[in-house]
């Protein structure tokens with residue numbers, strides 16, 4: 456089949472997203488963010504499922520309209536099977552099943568974390584695609600993994616966090632500083648005008664390629680409490696420097712492990728993916744690694760960093776080529792390995 460049109464649906468957490476792809480090109484990529492969670496300081500699963508139910512039809516309609524595609528032209532429906540919040544996943548999968556049944560087209564189930572990596576195979580001007588095998592650092596609100604990617608769907612996790620994910624480290628640090636949820640992008644914003652060497656935090660000692668971020672969070676909490684005891688305006692007076700120093704520490708932790716992974720595997724092609732790959736500091740560190748360390752690095756286009764359906768669509772396209780389809784009995788999985 457020469458012209459494959461895939462409608463993809465992503466609903467694993469708090470973003471309702473749909474995209475339409477023509478082969479490996481994204482024709483439309485629509486995301487509805489759920490601001491409802493901001494006042495609670497985190498994602499409330501019950502509210503997330505409800506918002507998905509409200510948003511899913513308009514989001515899919517918009518994706519089809521923007522792509523200028525009629526649903527009768529679709530070759531397949533791809534959806535996020537997991538990992539994620541069960542109530543959120545069920546909205547996307549039920550919708551995908553019904554639509555595939557109604558249109559009599561194949562149904563394709565996608566692993567969200569694999570999709571964050573496969574986003575690098577979307578055909579975009581100015582963006583190179585990695586060659587197999589390559590290493591991927593997937594950093595999001597729920598995951599922190601170093602993955603050896605052997606082929607599109609043959610991936611091995613060679614390192615991961617033993618406690619908090621990087622995104623949580625950003626969001627929890629932000630919370631300690633009194634910033635609203637999700638604080639990651641705000642820490643990034645203030646870090647850009649602060650001094651990364653102003654304060655230093657001890658980095659965790661974790662063997663091998665694994666990570667730990669809970670100790671860093673506690674260190675930041677005590678650091679703030681102690682300084683505030685001496686100066687109640689400590690945060691206000693040092694906000695940018697604190698953010699820059701926290702971000703600098705987190706990036707050092709990530710880069711140290713990636714250097715070790717490159718050393719151990721001998722693979723020098725390194726890609727990043729997931730919400731935290733939107734961070735300006737990690738993007739710069741990865742870019743610098745090309746000149747400083749001789750790596751070839753892959754930094755996703757901004758719109759494919761945080762949760763989106765474009766990445767589900769590209770993963771769906773390669774499964775379509777493999778004829779890897781599901782029947783209507785396929786179930787959502789809150790937890791899923793590769």
Ligand code: KG4
Nearest residue numbers: 595596597622639643730731733734761762
């Ligand atoms: O991949 P994602 O959209 O959702 C999950 O699958 O978890 O990642 C969301 C995470 C949040 O923790 C958010 O604070 C973080 O990505 N994030 C950032 C930035 N943009 C999003 N963290 C640091 N700097 C950013 N610019």
Ligand code: ZN
Nearest residue numbers: 595729730762
């Ligand atoms: Zn994600």
